[in-house]
Structure formats: C-alpha cells, structure tokens
Amino acid sequence: MQQTRQKNTSAEMVIRRELHRRGLRYRVGYTVSSKPRRVADIVFTRQRLVVFVDGCFWHGCPLHGTWPKNNAEFWRNKIETNRQRDSDTNRRLTTLGWHVLRVWEHEPAAEAADRIERELKELKGEAAQCRGQSPDTEGASHVGSVGRDSGSRKSGGGPRTGPTG
C-alpha cells in the first residue's frame, strides 16, 4: 500500500508562513471533530474558522485536476471519495459551529491569506454584533398591538385587546 502524504504540503507551509508574517495565530493539525475524526490544516479557534488547503490532484481541482488514464476507475473513485469526504466534513463542521474555508494548493499564498484575513475580520465583526444586540427580547409583551401573531390562524371574531391598555 502506498502511503499518500497530504500533511505539510509545501502549499500549506507557504500559506502558513504568510499568515504568520501577518501576525495571525492559528493551530495546526487541530482535531475539529472527533467522531468521525477530522483534523484541519489551519484552525483559528477563537473565531472558529477552519482552513483546509486542498491539493489540486487529490481533491479534483477544476483547473488542474487530472484524471489519469491508467487505472482510471481507481483514481476517479479515489478522488470522488475525497471530494465527498470534503463536503461531508464541511457539513459536519458547519453543524458544529465552525466556519470552513477551503483554499486550493494552486492559489497564491498572498491571495489565500487575503481571503483568510478577510474572513477573520468578518467573523470578528459578526461576533461583536452578536454580543451587542440580543435578538430575543424577553418578556416584551405587545399589549394593545392588534393583529395576527401567526399568520396561519385567523380568528373570525375580530381582534381582542388584552386586559391592560
């Protein structure tokens, strides 16, 4: 069995170095899901952002993904399996509250870092907003407001006002 190494590919290293140069701190090889086990390349735990650097061949890049002629079926299965696992991972991590960003190995490191940086900024803004406003105002009764609470049910008797005015 041939061992295929997907860890510490040079593209990933270059992106990591670029992120580090910009003062961004992240974890490497962080387990973002234990069951099933999913380890992410670059993880920003505070912003809950997960970055995967996908190899063009192994993940079927639309630009550089090649389909070998020898053992075509074997390779297609292999790559398809990877891609299915990728989208499965995306779904699982999203459910767990992670934000997932995928970068192609062919992307220039500076561009990839730009995307990651932008995403981090957005997530920071989002988090700040969430803390600032509470969407559920508890105990706020709408006294005197006439109308339907839920559009589905319509009472024929006309609006009833509450006991207090």
Ligand SMILES: [Zn+2]
């Ligand atoms: Zn590519």
